[in-house]
Amino acid sequence: MKMYYYADAKQALRSMTDQLGALISAIGEPYFNLAVSGGGTAKKMFSLWADEYRSLIDWKRVRFYWVDERCVSPKDDESNYKHAKDLFFDPLKISTEQIFRIHGESKPYEESERYSEVVRDHVPPVEKYPRFHSIILGAGDDGHTASIFPDNLSLLTAKDNYAVSHHPLSGQARITMTGPQILCRCPIFVPIFGEHKKWIIEGLVKGGEKTTYIPVQYIVRAAEDATIFTDIAI
Numbered sequence: 001m002k003m004y005y006y007a008d009a010k011q012a013l014r015s016m017t018d019q020l021g022a023l024i025s026a027i028g029e030p031y032f033n034l035a036v037s038g039g040g041t042a043k044k045m046f047s048l049w050a051d052e053y054r055s056l057i058d059w060k061r062v063r064f065y066w067v068d069e070r071c072v073s074p075k076d077d078e079s080n081y082k083h084a085k086d087l088f089f090d091p092l093k094i095s096t097e098q099i100f101r102i103h104g105e106s107k108p109y110e111e112s113e114r115y116s117e118v119v120r121d122h123v124p125p126v127e128k129y130p131r132f133h134s135i136i137l138g139a140g141d142d143g144h145t146a147s148i149f150p151d152n153l154s155l156l157t158a159k160d161n162y163a164v165s166h167h168p169l170s171g172q173a174r175i176t177m178t179g180p181q182i183l184c185r186c187p188i189f190v191p192i193f194g195e196h197k198k199w200i201i202e203g204l205v206k207g208g209e210k211t212t213y214i215p216v217q218y219i220v221r222a223a224e225d226a227t228i229f230t231d232i233a234i
């Protein structure tokens with residue numbers, strides 16, 4: 001695990017995006033398969049990409065997939081896809097052919113199967129799982145990553161690429177990438193911002209017993225190539 005500290009979230013996201021841009025330029029393949037997350041951190045990231053990275057990255061080569069989605073309509077303010085669309089895809093006129101969204105409006109179990117297949121069809125595998133060129137994760141206030149919450153750690157080792165989960169408080173259904181699919185041997189970027197997430201950064205730095213890991217800690221420690229970008233000094 002690598003961890004880089006910055007004075008604020010914007011500087012951290014710039015550094016992360018510079019690294020992403022370098023990866024996109026470096027691959028000798030026509031498409032760059034990128035899986036993105038949702039939530040407040042992703043909103044900041046998409047705004048920054050639209051404001052500052054419009055012409056700095058060859059976005060035409062990027063295919064966008066999702067790490068997780070809330071089971072709501074794509075027009076709902078809770079939709080992870082909607083944030084990306086409003087803040088980034090629409091302003092940059094990203095072609096719909098590059099966008100592989102999770103259908104939050106469909107029946108959750110059917111959709112997790114359909115989307116697993118979409119990813120298997122488009123993202124070439126390494127061993128058993130499709131290997132994205134990069135995955136951008138987030139870390140929720142409770143230590144969840146993707147939509148793998150601390151009350152459902154079995155998703156960290158579930159066999160399917162994507163599965164259904166539920167938010168522990170609201171019960172909202174989600175579709176989430178599972179642990180083995182996240183750990184598919186690609187570079188993983190994890191932006192984590194705000195003092196309220198200091199306990200997560202502390203946990204990542206200190207380590208501890210595997211049995212007490214929260215989801216984001218489990219993933220970051222198990223990943224071959226995970227980089228944290230943070231504004232949280234410890």
Ligand SMILES: O=C1O[C@H](COP(=O)(O)O)[C@@H](O)[C@H](O)[C@H]1O
Pocket residue numbers: 037038039040041042067068069070080137138139140141144145146147
């Ligand atoms: O629910 C979600 O939350 C996490 C973290 O979001 P943030 O608002 O704390 O930045 C996010 O990674 C995930 O994709 C999203 O569905």
